[in-house]
Amino acid sequence: MEQFLRPICQEWASRCNTHGILMIEKAVCHTAVTDTFDAVLLVIVDSQSEPVFLKHYSLDSEKAALYVVNEQKLNEWLILGSPRKAIDWVFNGKVIFDRSDYIRQLRRRLEQFPPRQRQLKMGIEFAKLIRRYIDGKALFMARHWLDSYNHMVQALHHLARLTLIEYGFYPEVTVWSQVKHMNGQVYKLYEELVGSEEPLPKRLELLLLASEFLIHSSVAAGSIHLCEVLKEKEGAWSIAEMACHPQLAPYSVDLAIMVEYLVERRVLAAVERPTGGNKIAERYYAVQRGEAR
Structure with a gap:
């Protein structure tokens, strides 16, 4: 496969805007990493280049995918965890070309998992967790068992x-294989939800109770990034100000529901301000003193 892709690698390596090239070959037991392609080429280019460029190739019965990604977009992938395969590609891909040790330094930086980046990733996952949990609970209360199951x-x-992020690891495609060795409590919940012979409503009821406790235990880790950003200025923030802040933009549509959850947990305080001549007040948010939970 490498010989088949060599001309493509040479073409991209000759370009001055190419930082590095990685090749990921399909593993028999794990075809998901390459989306069933026999190989994936990941070409990392400078931030002035097009964010993402894709091409598919074939030779006889073999096929390959080319991803040309600029460093800004790649960093976004790694922070947001989407696509999740990006972590596997960067850590486990075979280095074909590495200008000025770019890939080696990238891997070293990822292995160190800088605290600020870790806090952001925990915040994003926590926001998504809150969204799914609240929606799943609402569907359970409405007796929509299968929809609730999907959300849970x-x-x-x-x-x-x-x-995993709290432990200092990047979540990979095989996330449950990782969790099994790190947190047996979370893994057992998953096993009981998908493998128990209890009726589905009973499984969901027990899971919702257990999840509430685990989510409560994760509030401190999941909210630290958001709270640090909100402390950057005196006074309270409107939801619009928060949504427009570049460090909070990755939370996307899950920001509002996370904020309201943290108000309930008394991590954030809701401050009401009059809007003019009517009785409607606008809600603003600030970090609670002592950040009570």
Whole structure:
């Protein structure tokens, strides 16, 4: 496969804007990493280049995918964890070309997992966890068992990734294989939800109770990034100010529900301000003194 892709690698390596090239070959037991392609080429280019460029190739019965990603977009992938395969590609890909040790330094930086980046990733996973948990609970109360089940499975995935990040690891595609060795409590919840012979409503009821405790235990880790950003200025923030802040933009549509959850947990305080001549008040948010939970 490498010989088949050599001309493509040479073409990209000759370009002055190329930082590095990685090749990821399909593993028999783990085809998901390459989306069933026999190989994936990840070409990392400078931030002035197009964010993402894709091409597919084939030779006889073999096929390959080319991803050309600029360093800004790659960093976004690594922070947001989407696509999740990006972590596997960077850590486990075979280095084909590495200008000025770019890939080696990138890997070293990722292995160190800087605290600020870790806090942001925990915050994003926590926000997604809250979204799935609250929606799953609402669907359970409405007796929509299968829809509730779907949301709770996703909630457990976010809880698993949050747990791994808190331990200092990047969540990989095989996240449950990682969690099994790190947090038996979370893994057991997942096993009981998908493998128990109890009726589905009973499984969901027990999971919701257990999840509430685990989510409560994760509040400090999941909210630290948001709270640090909000402390950057005196006074309270409107939700619009928070959504527009570049460090909070990655929370996307899950920001509002996370903020309201943290108000309930008394991590944040809701401050009401009059809007003019009517009785409607606008809500602003600030970090509670002492950040009570």
